[in-house]
Amino acid sequence: MVTEGARAFVAxxxxxxxxxxxxxxxxxxxNAEDAQDLVQDAxxxxxxxxxxxxxxxxxxxxxxxxxxxISQGRRRTRFNRLRPRLVADDRTSDDGDVTAxxxxxxxxxxxxxxxQRAAIVLRYYEDLSDAEVADVLGCAVGTVRSxxxxxxxxxxxxxxxxxxxxxxxxxxxx
Amino acid sequence: MSxxxxxxxxxxxxxxxxxxxRPVDVDAELPITAFRRWAVLGLVAAAFxxxxxxxxxxxxxxxxxxxxxPISDSTAPVQPTPTGLPTNEASKGxxxxxxxxxxxxxxVAWFGSGVAAGSETDYFTITNxxxxxxxxxxxxxxxxxxxxxxxxTPRISVQAVPASDVQLIPTRALAPxxxxxxxxxxxxxxxxxxxxxGQYDAIRVDLGAAGALTVDYSDSIxxxxxxxxxVGVSGIGLTMRPxxxxxCRGAMSPSGTLNQTVVKRYGEIDDCGAIDGTWIVDxxxxxxxxxxxxxxxxxxxxxxxxxxxxxxxxxxHVAQKKGTDERLTGVDExxxxxxxxxxxxxxxxxxxxxxxxxxxxxxSR
Numbered sequence: 001m002v003t004e005g006a007r008a009f010v011a012x013x014x015x016x017x018x019x020x021x022x023x024x025x026x027x028x029x030x031n032a033e034d035a036q037d038l039v040q041d042a043x044x045x046x047x048x049x050x051x052x053x054x055x056x057x058x059x060x061x062x063x064x065x066x067x068x069x070i071s072q073g074r075r076r077t078r079f080n081r082l083r084p085r086l087v088a089d090d091r092t093s094d095d096g097d098v099t100a101x102x103x104x105x106x107x108x109x110x111x112x113x114x115x116q117r118a119a120i121v122l123r124y125y126e127d128l129s130d131a132e133v134a135d136v137l138g139c140a141v142g143t144v145r146s147x148x149x150x151x152x153x154x155x156x157x158x159x160x161x162x163x164x165x166x167x168x169x170x171x172x173x174x
Numbered sequence: 175m176s177x178x179x180x181x182x183x184x185x186x187x188x189x190x191x192x193x194x195x196r197p198v199d200v201d202a203e204l205p206i207t208a209f210r211r212w213a214v215l216g217l218v219a220a221a222f223x224x225x226x227x228x229x230x231x232x233x234x235x236x237x238x239x240x241x242x243x244p245i246s247d248s249t250a251p252v253q254p255t256p257t258g259l260p261t262n263e264a265s266k267g268x269x270x271x272x273x274x275x276x277x278x279x280x281x282v283a284w285f286g287s288g289v290a291a292g293s294e295t296d297y298f299t300i301t302n303x304x305x306x307x308x309x310x311x312x313x314x315x316x317x318x319x320x321x322x323x324x325x326x327t328p329r330i331s332v333q334a335v336p337a338s339d340v341q342l343i344p345t346r347a348l349a350p351x352x353x354x355x356x357x358x359x360x361x362x363x364x365x366x367x368x369x370x371x372g373q374y375d376a377i378r379v380d381l382g383a384a385g386a387l388t389v390d391y392s393d394s395i396x397x398x399x400x401x402x403x404x405v406g407v408s409g410i411g412l413t414m415r416p417x418x419x420x421x422c423r424g425a426m427s428p429s430g431t432l433n434q435t436v437v438k439r440y441g442e443i444d445d446c447g448a449i450d451g452t453w454i455v456d457x458x459x460x461x462x463x464x465x466x467x468x469x470x471x472x473x474x475x476x477x478x479x480x481x482x483x484x485x486x487x488x489x490x491h492v493a494q495k496k497g498t499d500e501r502l503t504g505v506d507e508x509x510x511x512x513x514x515x516x517x518x519x520x521x522x523x524x525x526x527x528x529x530x531x532x533x534x535x536x537x538s539r
Contacts, residue, residue, distance in 0.1 A: 006200075007200040007201060008200075010198070010200050011197075011200045011201075014195075014197040014198065014200075015197070018195045018197050019194065019195045021195075022192060022195035023189035023190070023192045024189070026188075026189060026192040027185060027188060027189050032192060032193050035192070036195070036196055039195060040196070040198050043197070043198045044198055047198070047200060104184070105184045105185065105187070105188040106188070108184075120181075121185065124178065124181050124182050124185055125182070125185040125186065125189060127182075152177075152181075155181070156177075159177055159180065159181065160177070
């Protein structure tokens with residue numbers, strides 16, 4: 001039974017934080033449909049709590065989104081392999097360097113495993129400390145550092161080849 | 175700009191490009207997602223809700239997490255079986271001649287899995303390998319034991335799910351050679367307040383007096399499982415078949431734009447619908463000269479997972495012989511069955527493969 005208090009709380013919370021959490025989920029999943037599922041399921045979970053007015057609902061929902069993303073990884077990998085079809089790319093496209101940069105981001109993130117990707121996004125998008133990332137992922141701080149380090153290493157080639165030289169050129173142009 | 179700052183900027187730019195979030199309508203009766211089922215399980219460990227085609231179905235409650243009552247026949251009425259179909263043929267209602275068969279008469283194998291946010295469901299095939307019609311009234315995963323790597327078999331909290339809730343036609347018997355399916359769903363431990371813990375390599379499916387079958391997750395599926403927010407186990411049921419499958423709708427409905435595109439590119443549509451977790455459309459030889467079969471393997475329940483674009487589908491030429499086509503015929507243990515010029519052909523949704531050489535269909539435009 002969903003209480004009126006829960007409905008009001010979640011409505012207000014969604015209005016305040018829904019889009020931000022969705023963007024976080026979008027970076028994890030790389031597509032809007034899966035991101036919607038993750039965030040909406042987390043919101044429904046919040047709605048189903050007997051007392052949704054927890055101290056840190058943003059952290060709670062972000063943790064649920066992250067855990068759902070990671071725990072689905074193994075099955076997702078296998079199931080996607082089984083799907084004999086191409087997944088439609090619903091990411092908005094436009095022209096020029098902007099598209100190239102976005103393609104690069106998705107390509108770089110695509111190189112990472114679920115936990116690495118979550119660690120990178122939490123660290124560099126959500127700007128959480130290592131300790132805070134560890135709290136979300138439910139692991140030790142050392143593990144976070146390892147995940148981030150290896151994630152950065154996996155992305156470094158793309159970052160250095162495609163982004164930094166371009167920025168340096170711009171920087172040195174008169 | 176440092177590499178760290180560059181990465182931050184790239185991530186923020188990509189995130190800014192996300193479309194608008196569609197909030198959950200908190201005032202409406204919420205859609206009962208698979209996840210919600212497990213969330214409720216985790217919260218109260220007693221009652222749960224499941225998706226049903228027409229709405230909400232409440233299961234029995236269970237205050238004792240260690241003991242699960244058997245699935246009542248009253249919740250799983252036998253449905254009439256369409257006639258004239260060559261596969262999975264022997265569902266004949268109550269099957270009064272069915273006998274209680276020993277566990278050794280059944281073979282169980284993993285069939286495939288589906289993922290929804292918050293839960294994972296694995297489907298298993300159980301086949302009657304005996305020469306008798308075997309009752310499954312008392313049989314079935316009404317009780318489940320987890321098996322640890324060391325062989326210990328602790329009981330874990332499970333809930334019974336009517337077969338109809340996982341798109342199976344409830345049955346009370348399996349004829350010789352006939353197969354049924356059942357589903358085991360596990361809720362994501364990150365989605366509930368009090369997840370069950372532990373990693374298990376196998377589950378034991380109780381067959382009542384017949385004994386028990388052990389389903390090895392580590393071999394069949396490639397990993398252990400955690401009971402998480404709860405484990406739901408369905409009754410044994412028969413797969414949907416052409417006479418009972420979901421008809422194509424939306425863009426692929428007879429008046430839909432996608433339907434017209436398929437006709438134009440591949441030929442007139444002979445069959446279109448969801449069967450055994452897969453949307454299928456097959457066409458006559460049309461302008462390509464050879465019949466085509468389009469498939470889309472659903473992530474989860476096909477009701478909620480409808481292919482909307484041509485790129486969602488993969489079309490194959492199965493017959494490969496001019497002037498012929500293959501028709502959807504049913505489902506058997508080897509997959510979705512088609513019959514036509516090359517005889518029996520199976521598409522296995524679990525692997526996405528055909529059991530005969532096929533080619534991707536090139537549309538004529």
